[in-house]
Amino acid sequence: xxxxxxxxxxxxxxxxxxxxxxxxxxxxxxxxxxxxxxxxxxxxxxxxxxxxxxxxxxxxxxxxxxxxxxxxxxxxxxxxxxxxxxxxxxxxxxxxxxxxxxxxxxxxxxxxxxxxxxxxxxxxxxxxxxxxxxxxxxxxxxxxxxxxxxxxxxxxxxxxxxxxxxxxxxxxxxxxxxxxxxxxxxxxxxxxxxxxxxxxxxxxxxxxxxxxxxxxxxxxxxxxxxxxxxxxxxxxxxxxxxxxxxxxxxx
Amino acid sequence: xxxxxxxxxxxxxxxxxxxxxxxxxxxxxxxxxxxxxxxxxxxxxxxxxxxxxxxxxxxxxxxxxxxxxxxxxxxxxxxxxxxxxxxxxxxxxxxxxxxxxxxxxxxxxxxxxxxxxxxxxxxxxxxxxxxxxxxxxxxxxxxxxxxxxxxxxxxxxxxxxxxxxxxxxxxxxxxxxxxxxxxxxxxxxxxxxxxxxxxxxxxxxxxxxxxxxxxxxxxxxxxxxxxxxxxxxxxxxxxxxxxxxxxxxxxxxxxx
Ligand SMILES: Nc1ncnc2c1ncn2[C@@H]1O[C@H](COP(=O)(O)OP(=O)(O)O)[C@@H](O)[C@H]1O
Ligand SMILES: [Mg+2]
Numbered sequence: 001x002x003x004x005x006x007x008x009x010x011x012x013x014x015x016x017x018x019x020x021x022x023x024x025x026x027x028x029x030x031x032x033x034x035x036x037x038x039x040x041x042x043x044x045x046x047x048x049x050x051x052x053x054x055x056x057x058x059x060x061x062x063x064x065x066x067x068x069x070x071x072x073x074x075x076x077x078x079x080x081x082x083x084x085x086x087x088x089x090x091x092x093x094x095x096x097x098x099x100x101x102x103x104x105x106x107x108x109x110x111x112x113x114x115x116x117x118x119x120x121x122x123x124x125x126x127x128x129x130x131x132x133x134x135x136x137x138x139x140x141x142x143x144x145x146x147x148x149x150x151x152x153x154x155x156x157x158x159x160x161x162x163x164x165x166x167x168x169x170x171x172x173x174x175x176x177x178x179x180x181x182x183x184x185x186x187x188x189x190x191x192x193x194x195x196x197x198x199x200x201x202x203x204x205x206x207x208x209x210x211x212x213x214x215x216x217x218x219x220x221x222x223x224x225x226x227x228x229x230x231x232x233x234x235x236x237x238x239x240x241x242x243x244x245x246x247x248x249x250x251x
Numbered sequence: 252x253x254x255x256x257x258x259x260x261x262x263x264x265x266x267x268x269x270x271x272x273x274x275x276x277x278x279x280x281x282x283x284x285x286x287x288x289x290x291x292x293x294x295x296x297x298x299x300x301x302x303x304x305x306x307x308x309x310x311x312x313x314x315x316x317x318x319x320x321x322x323x324x325x326x327x328x329x330x331x332x333x334x335x336x337x338x339x340x341x342x343x344x345x346x347x348x349x350x351x352x353x354x355x356x357x358x359x360x361x362x363x364x365x366x367x368x369x370x371x372x373x374x375x376x377x378x379x380x381x382x383x384x385x386x387x388x389x390x391x392x393x394x395x396x397x398x399x400x401x402x403x404x405x406x407x408x409x410x411x412x413x414x415x416x417x418x419x420x421x422x423x424x425x426x427x428x429x430x431x432x433x434x435x436x437x438x439x440x441x442x443x444x445x446x447x448x449x450x451x452x453x454x455x456x457x458x459x460x461x462x463x464x465x466x467x468x469x470x471x472x473x474x475x476x477x478x479x480x481x482x483x484x485x486x487x488x489x490x491x492x493x494x495x496x497x498x499x500x501x502x503x504x505x506x507x
Contacts, residue, residue, distance in 0.1 A: 007327045251342045
């Protein structure tokens with residue numbers, strides 16, 4: 001049996017209530033069960049870190065934000081450009097796409113030390129890791145998107161004697177945008193993961209470094225605060241992507 | 252001069268070495284300014300024939316001239332308009348911008364010479380109030396009207412229509428049939444109209460041909476002019492039209 005849809009107020013109220021119920025259980029029931037604060041600190045303890053150590057958190061957020069953003073832009077831009085090249089040259093695509101495929105099978109955790117070896121310890125290797133992690137899904141989606149116009153749509157443009165660049169700008173690219181944005185939405189989370197993974201391996205700055213330090217020092221409230229901040233960063237990036245998508249794709 | 256003159260036309264997919272010919276030895280002459288309906292079982296090559304005329308596909312053999320020239324020359328001058336069964340509107344463009352597509356696409360020498368008649372055409376197709384809508388906000392019939400307006404913007408001498416009303420309900424389809432005939436009378440454009448509907452073919456065409464499959468060829472060629480009044484006018488229930496439909500049905504059954 002199909003359920004009746006919820007009213008708009010309820011679709012907003014219910015998730016808020018759901019989250020609140022979990023926070024309340026976390027705050028009051030977990031300590032009662034004897035879970036020690038060094039393993040799971042209470043929400044108020046985590047919130048306390050934001051008050052006490054705000055400057056520390058922001059100082060570590062900044063490099064991660066820059067690395068994730070730069071990696072996001074560079075990785076996706078490179079993927080889009082390569083996809084454009086591939087759909088215009090089947091020969092290049094046939095020659096190099098399998099190699100790209102192979103690189104994609106290397107786990108990013110295995111690749112990261114090499115990238116750090118190559119680029120040293122500054123922000124650059126983290127940006128590269130974030131870029132690499134964004135690159136492949138966008139490449140695949142963009143190739144598919146650029147090829148997704150129907151035969152009839154191509155024939156329509158041919159009947160009008162459209163040039164290759166008119167077909168690209170007027171048909172292939174707009175057709176690819178929905179798929180591009182769906183991979184950008186995924187990349188908004190993975191770029192942050194890439195930056196943090198990079199900071200784990202070789203850094204004393206950034207949310208990744210903060211996570212590692214807090215773990216080794218049993219500062220679990222600080223650890224959880226860093227986690228909250230990382231996921232907030234992903235969510236913020238995600239929201240920006242969605243806002244842009246809504247403006248660009250109106251159908 | 253004939254609008255289309257095809258002699259011993261062979262057409263297939265997959266280049267010169269194509270194993271199967273979709274059309275083989277097809278002969279067809281279409282008078283300029285006429286309205287030709289094309290019937291035939293699915294897969295017999297109706298769309299393929301339109302593709303050759305529109306220079307979307309090269310024939311393997313035989314000859315074809317369109318408006319006295321090669322299909323390529325005619326397409327390069329953009330004297331051909333094409334309407335597909337699915338309206339093929341670009342979903343990110345408004346109705347008006349879809350109609351104006353021919354203005355923005357194609358070599359400058361071509362786009363310069365056509366003026367923006369989108370307002371007039373939208374009015375003509377009964378879309379006046381819908382020009383700022385997006386395609387997904389239209390009904391199927393409205394979308395097809397937009398597709399026709401777009402095809403007419405460049406004032407084509409030849410209009411190729413591939414089952415344009417095949418997905419519409421009967422009332423909408425009948426109404427669009429009459430609008431199309433009115434347009435054809437006003438513009439003098441040659442129309443090749445592919446359809447699955449015997450009634451539609453008989454009602455619209457000054458002439459109806461039936462293609463058979465494997466390989467595609469003309470198996471019935473019916474001149475409707477003597478059955479209709481001045482200006483290709485008739486009523487769907489006229490006895491002569493009904494009789495012609497029975498004849499076409501018999502040919503179509505033999506061809507299937
Ligand atoms: N792009 C294509 N490549 C290969 N074969 C095709 C292609 N398009 C159509 N065909 C084949 O050509 C035949 C005729 O197709 P088509 O002209 O679309 O038929 P109709 O429009 O009469 O239904 C069919 O057998 C179909 O399978
Ligand atoms: Mg067809």
